[in-house]
Amino acid sequence: MFDIIADRFIKLQRKILGYGRLSQKEISDTLREIRILLLDADVNYKVVGEFLRSLEEKLKSEKIASSLKPGELVIVELYKEIVKLLGEKPTKLNLTNQFNILCLFGLQGTGKTTTAAKLAYYYKEKKPLLVACDPKRPAASLQLQKLAERVKVDFIPVKEDIFTTAKVALEFAKKNNNQLVLFDTAGRLHIDEELMKELKEFKEKIKPNYNLLVVDGMVGQDAVNQAKEFNEKIGIDGVIITKMDGDAKGGACLSIRAVSKAPIIFIGIGEKIDDLQEFHPDRIASRILGRGDIKTLIEKVESAVNREDQEKLTKKFLKGEFNLEDFLNQLKIIKKMGSLQKILSMMPIPELKVINFDEKEIIKMEAIILSMTKEERRNPKIIDGSRKKRIALGSGTTVADVNRLLNDFFQAQKLAKLFKDKRKIF
Amino acid sequence: MNIFEKLKGALKKTREKFRGIFFSDNLEELEEILLSADIGTQLTQKLIEECKKFSGDKKEFLKEKLINILSIPYKERFFSSPKVILVVGVNGSGKTTTVGKLAYYYKINHNDVIIASADTYRDAATEQLKIWAEKINTEIVLSQKGQDSAAVVFDAIQSAQKRKKDILLIDTAGRLHTRKELIEELKKIIRVINKIKKSKPEEIFLIIDATVGQNGIEQAKVFKDEIDITGIIITKLDGTAKGGILIPIAYEFKLPICYIGCGENIDDLIPFSPEDFVKAIFED
Ligand SMILES: Nc1nc2c(ncn2[C@@H]2O[C@H](COP(=O)(O)OP(=O)(O)OP(=O)(O)O)[C@@H](O)[C@H]2O)c(=O)[nH]1
Ligand SMILES: Nc1nc2c(ncn2[C@@H]2O[C@H](COP(=O)(O)OP(=O)(O)OP(=O)(O)O)[C@@H](O)[C@H]2O)c(=O)[nH]1
Ligand SMILES: [Mg+2]
Ligand SMILES: [Mg+2]
Numbered sequence: 001m002f003d004i005i006a007d008r009f010i011k012l013q014r015k016i017l018g019y020g021r022l023s024q025k026e027i028s029d030t031l032r033e034i035r036i037l038l039l040d041a042d043v044n045y046k047v048v049g050e051f052l053r054s055l056e057e058k059l060k061s062e063k064i065a066s067s068l069k070p071g072e073l074v075i076v077e078l079y080k081e082i083v084k085l086l087g088e089k090p091t092k093l094n095l096t097n098q099f100n101i102l103c104l105f106g107l108q109g110t111g112k113t114t115t116a117a118k119l120a121y122y123y124k125e126k127k128p129l130l131v132a133c134d135p136k137r138p139a140a141s142l143q144l145q146k147l148a149e150r151v152k153v154d155f156i157p158v159k160e161d162i163f164t165t166a167k168v169a170l171e172f173a174k175k176n177n178n179q180l181v182l183f184d185t186a187g188r189l190h191i192d193e194e195l196m197k198e199l200k201e202f203k204e205k206i207k208p209n210y211n212l213l214v215v216d217g218m219v220g221q222d223a224v225n226q227a228k229e230f231n232e233k234i235g236i237d238g239v240i241i242t243k244m245d246g247d248a249k250g251g252a253c254l255s256i257r258a259v260s261k262a263p264i265i266f267i268g269i270g271e272k273i274d275d276l277q278e279f280h281p282d283r284i285a286s287r288i289l290g291r292g293d294i295k296t297l298i299e300k301v302e303s304a305v306n307r308e309d310q311e312k313l314t315k316k317f318l319k320g321e322f323n324l325e326d327f328l329n330q331l332k333i334i335k336k337m338g339s340l341q342k343i344l345s346m347m348p349i350p351e352l353k354v355i356n357f358d359e360k361e362i363i364k365m366e367a368i369i370l371s372m373t374k375e376e377r378r379n380p381k382i383i384d385g386s387r388k389k390r391i392a393l394g395s396g397t398t399v400a401d402v403n404r405l406l407n408d409f410f411q412a413q414k415l416a417k418l419f420k421d422k423r424k425i426f
Numbered sequence: 427m428n429i430f431e432k433l434k435g436a437l438k439k440t441r442e443k444f445r446g447i448f449f450s451d452n453l454e455e456l457e458e459i460l461l462s463a464d465i466g467t468q469l470t471q472k473l474i475e476e477c478k479k480f481s482g483d484k485k486e487f488l489k490e491k492l493i494n495i496l497s498i499p500y501k502e503r504f505f506s507s508p509k510v511i512l513v514v515g516v517n518g519s520g521k522t523t524t525v526g527k528l529a530y531y532y533k534i535n536h537n538d539v540i541i542a543s544a545d546t547y548r549d550a551a552t553e554q555l556k557i558w559a560e561k562i563n564t565e566i567v568l569s570q571k572g573q574d575s576a577a578v579v580f581d582a583i584q585s586a587q588k589r590k591k592d593i594l595l596i597d598t599a600g601r602l603h604t605r606k607e608l609i610e611e612l613k614k615i616i617r618v619i620n621k622i623k624k625s626k627p628e629e630i631f632l633i634i635d636a637t638v639g640q641n642g643i644e645q646a647k648v649f650k651d652e653i654d655i656t657g658i659i660i661t662k663l664d665g666t667a668k669g670g671i672l673i674p675i676a677y678e679f680k681l682p683i684c685y686i687g688c689g690e691n692i693d694d695l696i697p698f699s700p701e702d703f704v705k706a707i708f709e710d
Contacts, residue, residue: 036467042639045461107637108662108690109518136690138557143550150549189665216518220464220639222667243517246602248641271517271548 006290017071042251086281091263106214108187111242116184117147118276126180131169134186190229217248227260242268324377367395463670496700500682505625508586515633517600520661526558527695542567542582545599603648636669661687
């Protein structure tokens with residue numbers, strides 16, 4: 001599963017990691033390669049287009065452009081975009097009601113009957129009832145019956161039509177205390193109007209808790225047609241992708257969510273009743289990229305970004321170039337991080353760590369600096385009495401507040417000078 | 427220029443950049459047709475390059491190219507009685523249904539047909555084929571779940587010989603091409619055929635689902651390399667999938683496409699026509 005696409009992504013990542021700077025050329029090259037790679041993996045070509053547009057924006061961010069080692073950042077962005085495409089968080093079926101109904105549908109031969117049995121096995125503690133709702137395919141009912149025997153769950157064979165079958169099944173389930181009823185329906189094409197109408201009617205009458213589309217994992221560009229049509233005509237609450245045990249490229253996983261908005265809930269990884277796996281977008285994304293270590297990489301990259309910024313700032317500080325604008329940037333970071341403790345630990349000035357800020361104070365400080373002109377921020381010495389009055393008025397604070405901030409700042413600057421001089425001494 | 431126009435301009439530029447990575451303008455539409463039919467980037471890129479050099483009607487040129495690729499002659503063969511047709515493929519591609527349709531096809535073309543169910547793995551596989559046999563009114567060799575499939579084939583050839591049947595059609599279990607031990611099982615079946623028929627099976631048809639993506643190429647490759655399939659039947663062409671994967675398959679492996687399946691009824695099987703197939707690719 002995903003091995004072929006992962007191999008190619010690994011190669012691409014090696015190349016990306018070698019980039020010193022990410023100029024327009026490197027970005028275009030990277031996007032071009034990703035395009036081909038995704039198309040070869042059967043991702044729908046329209047989805048690929050949108051994916052690249054979104055990724056390009058990320059790659060052009062200030063953070064990546066200014067980084068000296070952009071490779072890891074690029075990989076993390078790529079990973080995040082893939083996770084986004086796969087649906088971010090894993091979705092679990094909520095079957096906590098006393099009585100739950102699942103209905104499986106999809107094209108011919110995708111794996112509905114097998115998956116119905118796998119689900120019965122997976123939710124066995126709910127006392128499932130398997131219902132053959134396929135009067136069409138030869139021996140479909142018998143197939144499910146044999147599977148039900150293997151899973152050791154209750155079974156209702158198909159009657160003359162699906163509505164009669166459903167009626168019999170629901171009556172049985174009520175009497176027999178089955179908490180979960182699984183309807184296996186006949187394979188149907190999304191353009192078969194008659195059968196789609198029948199399924200819609202079935203859905204409206206039976207009101208399943210979840211209407212699940214079963215898609216063959218080896219599917220190509222048609223995946224989006226299936227997802228789109230079933231979603232528009234029936235409405236899908238979730239998707240199950242089967243036959244992922246071979247060397248399917250997995251493009252369906254990447255395309256379907258984008259067009260149907262329905263979450264992928266399980267993947268089928270074999271013909272046996274326990275060959276069903278929960279779908280975790282993050283794990284799948286790291287498999288697609290061939291990186292089991294993606295979490296560590298993200299942490300590393302995120303702390304490295306902060307470190308790079310900090311180093312730049314410290315250098316500035318030590319050169320005595322630290323001004324109110326830098327101060328403001330620090331405040332912004334602090335605010336984003338939310339915790340005062342964290343900000344303080346990040347300040348390049350050890351002495352500042354003991355200064356007692358509170359959150360309100362930070363907001364006030366920010367407001368004050370924001371009310372200053374650029375010139376004032378870069379060169380706070382020019383802030384005289386009348387400027388102070390203006391700043392206080394603009395920021396809704398008092399002149400005393402402005403004075404306090406300036407005092408703190410000048411003190412910090414003095415400290416910095418001291419550092420600088422000390423350095424000279426050594 | 428107002429903001430809206432600017433935005434439109436910018437969007438157009440991005441569109442061009444992404445869609446037109448291989449080329450520009452009117453070829454864009456052709457590229458889209460090829461890619462959305464699952465023809466794949468490699469062959470698409472090559473075909474578009476050729477279109478670029480061509481100065482006439484590029485669409486017609488492209489159609490001709492595709493028809494050429496797909497025009498691999500398929501000649502029916504006969505080695506020794508009974509003629510044996512083995513049907514193989516991945517799970518759910520339509521093997522059993524195609525065996526039923528083929529049996530009907532040969533029957534109305536005045537052949538005495540017998541079918542055998544060598545799928546001893548899937549639940550109710552034999553019963554499914556039995557219903558087809560009843561529908562077409564042909565004889566069938568049944569099997570038990572878990573039985574050795576090669577043994578079923580052995581029995582089937584013997585009874586076909588005894589009853590002087592013209593054609594024996596054999597349905598096999600679905601198997602992914604990545605499952606080595608299951609491919610070995612097919613080889614064993616073929617060995618058994620060679621042994622008692624004293625010749626290879628006349629046909630080994632690989633059944634490919636029209637909805638399949640680039641994975642179809644690997645399917646064709648493995649089944650060709652390992653068991654030397656003689657032709658391809660593509661199923662489910664009655665849906666929205668165009669089955670364009672046949673084009674890189676024909677291009678790379680020179681395998682003839684013999685029939686197409688276009689429905690679930692006994693007569694939904696027709697001989698493959700490259701012209702019609704290509705026409706359908708260019709239809710919306
Ligand atoms: N390798 C593999 N095979 C699977 C998987 N799920 C289902 N299959 C196989 O796919 C084939 C078709 O499965 P079914 O469950 O009969 O498909 P269906 O959707 O019910 O088919 P129809 O009812 O005819 O539309 C069978 O051979 C299954 O054993 C899977 O996850 N992996
Ligand atoms: N619409 C359509 N459905 C088809 C076609 N051919 C087969 N089917 C359907 O596809 C499903 C699977 O077909 P089978 O013949 O059981 O497939 P198989 O390859 O024998 O499946 P396994 O033995 O489980 O691997 C069934 O519901 C068939 O009715 C076709 O040409 N068009
Ligand atoms: Mg079924
Ligand atoms: Mg079969």
